[in-house]
Amino acid sequence: xxxxxxxxxxxxGDNLLFENIxxxxxxxxxxxxxxxxxxxxxxxxxxxxxEELPDTGGVVRRSGATIGVLNQxxxxxxxxxxxxxxxxxxxxxxxxxDELSEVTLRLETDQSAELIEKHHELREKFEALGGLTYRAxxxxxxxxxxxxxxxxxxxxxxxxxxxxxxxxxxxxxxSAPDVILLDEPTNHLDIDAIEWLDGYIRTCKKAVxxxxxxxxFLDRVANRIFEMENHKLxxxxxxxxKYQKVKEExxxxxxxxxxxxxxxxxxxxxxxxQQRRWNREKNIKTAESKxxxxxxxxxxxxxxxxxxxxxxxxxxxxxxxxxxxxxxEGLSRAFDGRSLYNNVSMDVRRGDRIFIIGxxxxxxxxxxxxxxxxxxxEYGVGxxxxxxxxxxxxxxxxxxxxxQLRDDYPTMGDTALRSALxxxxxxxxxVFEQIETLSGGERARVAxxxxxxxxxxxxLLDEPTNHLDLESREVLEEALDGFDGTLICVSHDRYLINRLASRVxxxxxxxxxxxxxxxxxxxxxxxxxxxxKQEKAVSQNKNEYLRKxxxxxxxxxxxxxxxxxxxxxxxxxxxxDEVNTLLSSDEVVADYERVAELSEKADSLNTxxxxxMFEWERLGAELEACQ
Numbered sequence: 349x350x351x352x353x354x355x356x357x358x359x360x361g362d363n364l365l366f367e368n369i370x371x372x373x374x375x376x377x378x379x380x381x382x383x384x385x386x387x388x389x390x391x392x393x394x395x396x397x398x399e400e401l402p403d404t405g406g407v408v409r410r411s412g413a414t415i416g417v418l419n420q421x422x423x424x425x426x427x428x429x430x431x432x433x434x435x436x437x438x439x440x441x442x443x444x445x446d447e448l449s450e451v452t453l454r455l456e457t458d459q460s461a462e463l464i465e466k467h468h469e470l471r472e473k474f475e476a477l478g479g480l481t482y483r484a485x486x487x488x489x490x491x492x493x494x495x496x497x498x499x500x501x502x503x504x505x506x507x508x509x510x511x512x513x514x515x516x517x518x519x520x521x522x523s524a525p526d527v528i529l530l531d532e533p534t535n536h537l538d539i540d541a542i543e544w545l546d547g548y549i550r551t552c553k554k555a556v557x558x559x560x561x562x563x564x565f566l567d568r569v570a571n572r573i574f575e576m577e578n579h580k581l582x583x584x585x586x587x588x589x590k591y592q593k594v595k596e597e598x599x600x601x602x603x604x605x606x607x608x609x610x611x612x613x614x615x616x617x618x619x620x621x622q623q624r625r626w627n628r629e630k631n632i633k634t635a636e637s638k639x640x641x642x643x644x645x646x647x648x649x650x651x652x653x654x655x656x657x658x659x660x661x662x663x664x665x666x667x668x669x670x671x672x673x674x675x676x677e678g679l680s681r682a683f684d685g686r687s688l689y690n691n692v693s694m695d696v697r698r699g700d701r702i703f704i705i706g707x708x709x710x711x712x713x714x715x716x717x718x719x720x721x722x723x724x725x726e727y728g729v730g731x732x733x734x735x736x737x738x739x740x741x742x743x744x745x746x747x748x749x750x751x752q753l754r755d756d757y758p759t760m761g762d763t764a765l766r767s768a769l770x771x772x773x774x775x776x777x778x779v780f781e782q783i784e785t786l787s788g789g790e791r792a793r794v795a796x797x798x799x800x801x802x803x804x805x806x807x808l809l810d811e812p813t814n815h816l817d818l819e820s821r822e823v824l825e826e827a828l829d830g831f832d833g834t835l836i837c838v839s840h841d842r843y844l845i846n847r848l849a850s851r852v853x854x855x856x857x858x859x860x861x862x863x864x865x866x867x868x869x870x871x872x873x874x875x876x877x878x879x880x881k882q883e884k885a886v887s888q889n890k891n892e893y894l895r896k897x898x899x900x901x902x903x904x905x906x907x908x909x910x911x912x913x914x915x916x917x918x919x920x921x922x923x924x925d926e927v928n929t930l931l932s933s934d935e936v937v938a939d940y941e942r943v944a945e946l947s948e949k950a951d952s953l954n955t956x957x958x959x960x961m962f963e964w965e966r967l968g969a970e971l972e973a974c975q
Contacts, residue, residue: 350375350413350526350555351396355405358391365391368405369581371574373527378549379557380566380588383576385789385817389559392576393417393529396557416525418533423504423512430507430515431500434490437519438482444474459914480900482522489518492544494537494708510536510708521548527555534562538708539840561818563588564842564867578650603652613642659823660771661796665805665833670729671698673806673834679724681714688714692860694725698805701828701835703845705870706855712838713738713810715860719836720808734804738811738838740791745784749774749794752783756798772797788815796824805833813841842867903974910967917960924953 351373358365365388373379381389394400396407397417409415426433435442448470455467478485490500493514504512513536520528534542546568549556557574560566566573566588573591575582582598584591620638623631672695679692688711696702704712718724720733727733744752753765760768769779772793783791792815799807807828813821825844828835839845845852845867852870853862863873927950931943 349373350410351415352408353396353405354408356392356395356402356407357404358388358395358402364579366576366581367579369576370405371581371583373555373557375526375555376553377555377557377572378569379555379572379574380570380591381557381559381574381576382561382566382588382818384819385787387576389576390531393531393557393559396527397529410526413527414525415527415529416520416523417529418516418520418531423515426504429501429503430495430511431487431490433504434515434518434522435483435486437523438486441474441477441479441482444470444477445479448474455911459911459918461915464911486518486522489522489548490515492541492548493518494541514541517545521552524552524554527557528552530556530558530560532559532561534560534565534840536708537840539705539842540707542840542842561813561816561821562841562843563818563821564846567843599652602650606649606652609645609649613645616642616645659773659793659820661800661823661827663800663807663827663831663833664803665732665831666803667730667732667805669698669731669805669833672696672728673698673700673731674719674725674727676719676725679715679718681711681718683711683714687858689855689858689860694719696834696836698834699850701848701850702837702853703849703851703867704836704838704853704855705840705845705867710855712855716808716810716836716838731806732802732804733806733808734799734802736795736799736807736809736812738814740795743783743791743794746782748780748782749786750779752794753798753801757801760801768797768801789817789820792816793820800827807831807833807835807837809835809837809839811838811840813839813844899974903971906967906971906974910964910971913960913964913967917957917964920953920957920960924950924957927953 349372353372354370356369357367381392383389391400394417395402397415398407399417423433428436448467451463451467451470455463474480487500491497495511495514499507499511504515507515517530517533520530533545537545542562542565546565549558549569556569558566558570568587570587571585573584573586573588575584575591575595582595584594586594616638620635620642623635623638674694674696676692676694679694680690681688692715704715706712720735744755747755749769750765753769754760754762757765766779769775774781774793774797783794786794792812796812812824816824821841821844825847828844828848835848837844837848847866849866851862851864852867853860854870863870927946931946931950
């Protein structure tokens with residue numbers, strides 16, 4: 349057990365987030381933490397990391413266990429390049445590397461046993477801490493998260509907010525704490541980067557807790573799901589799909605309990621009404637007692653989802669389009685002299701559900717907007733186009749929610765407009781909130797409401813699930829599934845693509861390719877193409893690894909042999925000096941046998957010295973060649 353949580357409660361004023369929750373995190377856990385916006389998921393993260401205190405309960409960590417959470421201001425004030433900012437997580441290892449380099453340099457003039465031993469100790473520590481691979485791992489992580497080689501040299505102020513978030517994520521992953529807390533890590537990531545991230549998480553051998561609305565991602569990585577709902581925490585072993593099945597069973601149980609309780613409440617209320625009609629002192633006391641009984645029944649009663657308010661959405665076409673919706677030939681775009689895509693052709697028929705995928709910056713949104721240009725695309729009979737902008741740039745920030753819709757639909761009555769807004773959870777005074785003050789999710793709901801009221805038969809959607817929580821994503825998914833028109837959508841929501849897509853258009857090396865099927869089909873096609881390349885790369889990498897390993901081993905042996913040879917030369921020279929000193933002494937000169945003995949020893953030492961010098965020169969030449 350790495351972390352144990354018990355009796356945790358947290359409120360802000362009268363707003364209760366969660367109450368009396370508890371759970372354990374084990375070393376091999378990958379937990380998906382889900383729940384509606386504002387339910388307290390991020391607050392729970394802050395409590396786990398020690399940034400915030402709970403009202404009640406506590407968090408116990410295993411001795412020495414570390415918890416890392418994505419720092420929203422990690423790059424603040426930094427002027428480093430993207431690569432060196434990510435590399436800064438290895439500050440202690442870099443200091444160790446500098447010390448090792450200094451000792452290595454000193455060895456050129458000082459071959460003392462003490463310095464050689466220190467060099468050996470530093471080298472072993474450096475290698476044990478991953479010193480031979482930390483630079484390669486940093487570069488690999490940045491490239492995996494979507495940085496190009498050129499972008500690695502850009503300074504932090506030159507990067508976008510999304511790129512800085514990626515660097516913060518990279519630093520957290522590379523620091524490898526015992527428990528990694530990730531709050532919406534797939535934000536700002538394209539599909540390729542998300543796939544790299546889920547592969548990293550599944551193989552990093554660390555406990556990970558992830559707040560995410562990405563259902564496909566949670567299915568791929570999570571082995572436990574925690575959901576915060578009704579101020580409680582529900583825990584389930586398995587991925588998101590497994591949890592959904594368990595949740596459906598729980599909902600049935602909750603519904604039965606709710607129905608039974610409400611029937612009992614209704615029965616007691618009739619008794620109370622009867623007692624109050626009689627209006628005697630005894631009857632009044634009975635009524636009060638029965639009311640207390642109702643209060644106890646309702647106090648901890650869990651309300652079923654069917655009784656809760658949620659976003660309601662449906663798309664329908666006012667007019668049916670012709671079978672041929674649009675066609676295009678040779679669509680191309682370039683930006684700042686760089687070609688985004690060339691010679692893209694499309695033939696869209698009524699009922700098609702086409703999803704456009706690819707890395708960030710490849711031109712997906714540009715292609716979607718070009719499709720809206722009637723001078724570039726030929727539309728079929730009766731086609732009306734509705735567009736959803738992921739940034740909601742067509743909303744007027746100065747207007748209120750109600751003003752925006754009234755200006756868009758001047759012929760609709762106020763009651764009809766307010767009824768439409770109520771479907772998207774804007775009720776009462778909320779319809780008079782200024783759009784500028786709304787969250788990303790609330791603005792997305794306004795944009796979807798506008799789109800629903802247009803009743804177009806061709807929907808062009810740019811990342812429609814961004815900013816939406818899980819429940820709203822599922823509502824949107826159901827609405828699009830029931831849409832009787834044609835859909836072209838840019839998305840990195842793999843769950844949505846898998847469910848709805850009839851065709852996938854994907855960007856690859858400046859070209860746009862098309863395949864029939866959903867996201868899983870796209871993966872099959874891509875893996876079939878990549879498998880031979882990966883096998884070759886794995887073979888080459890393995891051979892290169894073995895070659896480098898052999899070279900490193902040979903270099904270590906040469907250095908050891910060279911140092912040993914120098915020590916032996918020093919020893920022999922010292923012995924030879926001692927013999928020559930004795931031979932020149934008056935006492936030894938008079939002793940013929942002693943002179944003969946020492947002369948023979950001197951000859952032997954000279955011969956050995958010549959052999960050692962020859963070996964020293966040979967080892968030195970090999971070392972120079974290796975380095």
